[in-house]
Amino acid sequence: MGKGRYLLKRFIYIVFVFFIISILMFFIYKIMPGDPVTMMLGDAKANMKPDAYQRLYDQTRESLGLNSPLYVQYVRWISNMLTGNFGYSTQYKTDVINMIGTPMFNTVMLNLVSMLVTFIIAVPLGIATAVRRNTVFDKAVQVVTIVGYSLPSFIIALLAIFAFSVKIPIFPISGVRTAGFEGNSFQMALDTLWHMALPVIVMSISGIGSITRYVRAAMIDVLRMDYIKTARSKGLREKVVIYVHAFRNALIPVVTIATAWVVSLFGGSIVIENVFLWPGLGQTLINGLMQRDFSVVLTMQMFYVVLSLAGNVIMDIAYTIVDPRVRLEN
Structure with a gap:
């Protein structure tokens, strides 16, 4: 009973700390300068008309869920992470789970x-x-x-x-x-x-x-x-x-x-x-x-x-x- 109670307390502590750190990490990275969509599209801007590039830019942001409020993005991200979906890599153009x-x-x-x-x-x-x-x-x-x-x-x-x-x-x-x-x-x-x-x-x-x-x-x-x-x-x-x-x-x-x-x-x-x-x-x-x-x-x-x-x-x-x-x- 003693060991079980200890492990339960430690599990609750780990879960609490995990969520606190995840919130801090998520919002720190979200307020950092730089646009992941711009990095993802790379040189497309130089090869497209401004209107076409803007439409592609807006569609990409929408598909990645970046237009949602930050708290909605966090809930979506942490829910996906806990189920093994670590998101989409804008650099490698594939799911993170496939390249990690x-x-x-x-x-x-x-x-x-x-x-x-x-x-x-x-x-x-x-x-x-x-x-x-x-x-x-x-x-x-x-x-x-x-x-x-x-x-x-x-x-x-x-x-x-x-x-x-x-x-x-x-x-x-x-x-x-x-x-x-x-x-x-x-x-x-x-x-x-x-x-x-x-x-x-x-x-x-x-x-x-x-x-x-x-x-x-x-x-x-x-x-x-x-x-x-x-x-x-x-x-x-x-x-x-x-x-x-x-x-x-x-x-x-x-x-x-x-x-x-x-x-x-x-x-x-x-x-x-x-x-x-x-x-x-x-x-x-x-x-x-x-x-x-x-x-x-x-x-x-x-x-x-x-x-x-x-x-x-x-x-x-x-x-x-x-x-x-x-x-x-x-």
Whole structure:
């Protein structure tokens, strides 16, 4: 009953926040300068008589529902969105649902690989620096992680491109596949991973820096506790003390920062995708803003809103997994 009540309360909270943000987003974009119909018609004005162009312009606005009051447009938009109809893209001349699949897949793939690389490196590195506290190894890792955490991702991206695509041409600068490349499924996957390598490295550097430091701090706090001293005094092997007793409790404070980082990773990938011309949601979002394609832009924004709200619930559930003493209803 307690968990059910908690989940119901969280669901109501998520729905409330979702609608508030959707209202703000919708009206902010609607009052922005620029006319999506003008962008959609492109050069038609130069090739048509003024009367004919005006009729086409008026018909297009009417077909897109842009002549209705703003509150009517919002109700229509949110109703359609909740039923899977994300509107019509004036830039791509098709429904948003038809063009969003590939960019979303590319973004999710890029972020999942970055998350995997980050946690595989950061968690063991954080444990190792905590166990070897105040050694040369620990201090060297601290310096490197501070630099990686402090530098903006776009600066790291530009440095990486200069170093590994210009000076030493190991990785491609942009794209998801080599132009004109043909091969079997395995070869195509390797080609995609090759193009993904540099963006993944750049996106992982900041995460490795922050998560390594949080894991280190949490492990140091746990290793000072009395029950760890008791476990060692009983003759337990050091690996058992560290990985069985200490690490599980050290995970508790790390869960919060790790979940928040995962959510922010998707938002931060917007910059990286545009630097590396990765055809994902970030590049689609920027192109939509430039072309005043508000159906695409609003869909992208609401995706990140839902991701953020879901991340908060996942964080609470993860807390109960790493620490059974914590109850959802509390």
